[in-house]
Amino acid sequence: MLLIEAGAEAADPDIWNPAAWPLLQGRDYDWDYRTEPQAGTAGRVHRWARGRLVGGSSCLHAMGYMRGHPSDYQAWADTTGDSRWSWEGLLPVFQAIEDHPLGGDGIHGKEGPLPVYLPADEVSPVARAFIEAGASLGLPRLQGHNNGEMIGVTPNSLNIRDGRRVTVADAWLTPAVRSRPNLTILTQARVRRLKLDGNQVCSLEIVGRQGLVEAFADQVVLCAGALESPALLMRSGIGPQGKLDAAGVGCVIDMPGVGRNLQDHLLGAGNFYAARKPVPPSRLQHSESMAYMRAGTFAANGQPEIVVGCGIAPIVSECFQAPAAGTAYSLLFGITHPTSRGSIGISGAEIGDRLIIDPAYLQTGRDRELFRQALEAARAVGHRDELADWRERELLPGTLNSVAEIDDFVAQSVITHHHPCGTCRMGKDADAVVDSDLRLKALDNLFIVDASIMPSLTSGPIHAAVLAIAETFARTVAYDMV
Structure with a gap:
């Protein structure tokens, strides 16, 4: 074979430092692709990080491990006519992959090759307050995102062992x-x-x-x-x-x-807050909790439509100025199943000819409407009393007086979640x-x-x-x- x-071969020691992952982008083992200018994102060109080394993008990503919702895979089974691609068909496959602290419960895997870590004591106090804020709005408390329930609040499950990233290699x-x-x-x-x-x-x-x-x-x-x-x-x-x-x-x-x-996931970066007191640096990988939910409600269950994430570091798109680390935090917001569809093309016959990458971001009315609701959900969480000890004031987006102003802010704020497929x-x-x-x-x-x-x-x-x-x-x- x-x-x-x-x-x-992967050699940069920063690869195995979970907190260093944003700094890996643009290094010589990143393909660092560029999209075509996107009409839906204010004409911006987006940089797409992809791993060019043994282990691929698992050497660059943010280490989040989330199986998804059973309905996601039912769509695959329906498309193929093959039950292997359903949630039930894939359950033993996921279990074979995982070494999970809850392994052996009939849902999570045990003693598989890939560790799935559930953070506890090292979760940032800002992320803890974020989780409490989501729970106060009616979101269920979850033990990770991998038991078939996605809607709720929990620290992110991560591919980390003993404080180090674990790549597929x-x-x-x-x-x-x-x-x-x-x-x-x-x-x-x-x-x-x-x-x-x-x-x-x-x-x-x-x-x-x-x-x-x-x-x-x-x-x-x-x-x-x-x-x-x-x-x-x-x-x-x-x-x-x-x-x-x-x-x-x-x-x-x-x-x-x-x-x-x-297809690709976008995240609005973001709903941004000045901190009342110094924000301790993340002991994990900066984006410590993703809260999935239905649009327009915090109490429903089922397949998620939108997501709000807690960024311990000040995470914003290139359209905005980020303050110094420790002085602010971000709530990221996005949609889970965009209906916009793009394409990949080639500009020539040789491997050095650039790829024509057009994700067609935010080209459907449904995607734009769900992004409005995702931003609204982020602000609802961000202004809760549970975050009052950390929140001095909201920096972004500020006052938005119309749908057009909301859409303009979303277009400027969204960044790739690094999920092209x-x-x-x-x-x-x-x-x-x-x-x-x-x-x-x-x-x-x-x-x-x-x-x-x-x-x-x-x-x-x-x-x-x-x-x-x-x-x-x-x-x-x-x-x-x-």
Whole structure:
């Protein structure tokens, strides 16, 4: 087995420091993509951090581990016609992944490769006050976000052990695995294109330190993510013919769904408060609690529609000036299931040609209305008496006198939550790119196993869902390939 990684082995010690994660963005192991200017966000270009190293984006993300809501996965099962992708079908998969302090209760996993940490004493006093404020409004108190109930207040579950980040490489590429004689890890190498022979991939063109080489394989599993997986297909002549023609790539297989259905979570950054007294630095990773809820109510249950998060550090978009750390805190706000859909394209045939990333942020009226309600919910929490000991005054957004002013503030404040997905979605319909076994529909021996195959976003961070996708593939399809 040959594992090809565009970057190098993880070596920066900051990677394993949970509090350092925002500082990792822009370093040489971050792809640091740029979107197209977004009409829905005041014409802004958004920077998308993605990991270019062994362990991928699990080396850069904020370490939140949230499975999502059962309804999220019922949508997957309905789209594919396959119960493996339902909550019930994925429950044993999640359990196999996790080493959870509540493991063994029939819901959470125990002694799996990935720790799921429930913070306790080290939770910031600001986050504790935030949780109390949410509870006073009627939100249930939860023990983490992973038992099927998402609506409520709780400290975030994190992939941390003994105060250190645990990446997917730490968890799965252990020394015992790396020493297997049937595994070769090739770093600092990129697949330029796939070469086809009929309905099969016959070889891969690889560019790396050794120059241009060709590798032959009976089976190919593509795990390049929601941006690079469709890009590689398109460079190989697999994708929408019009986009390929525009990029100067000959169309070998016309697949209109490749690169479509791009989705991402946005967070408003934010509802911002000057602190009455110094805010202690986070002992975790700055964003310590996410409160999920229905729009317009704090008392309902079911599938979340909006989210409010507590940022211990002053977190704002580039449109606003952030004061010094310790002098302010942020309440982030967003929606869980945006209906806006964007796309990925290529500008040319070579790996150095830029990607055309258009997430089409805030293009539907529903998304804009839910963002208004998410901001309203954040301000309701932020002005509660439970936060009075910390709140001196609200700095942002200030007085908003109309829907247009609210929408303008949202457009300036939103930032990516780093959850791009959906660009090679699975499904049983003709436009789906892969089937429920994650096999590319047009080829016999190419599988895609990453966030690109997600038909729709889960309610929270997608890291847990991506791991469940990989584990499901390994347990069912990959096992039969061996």
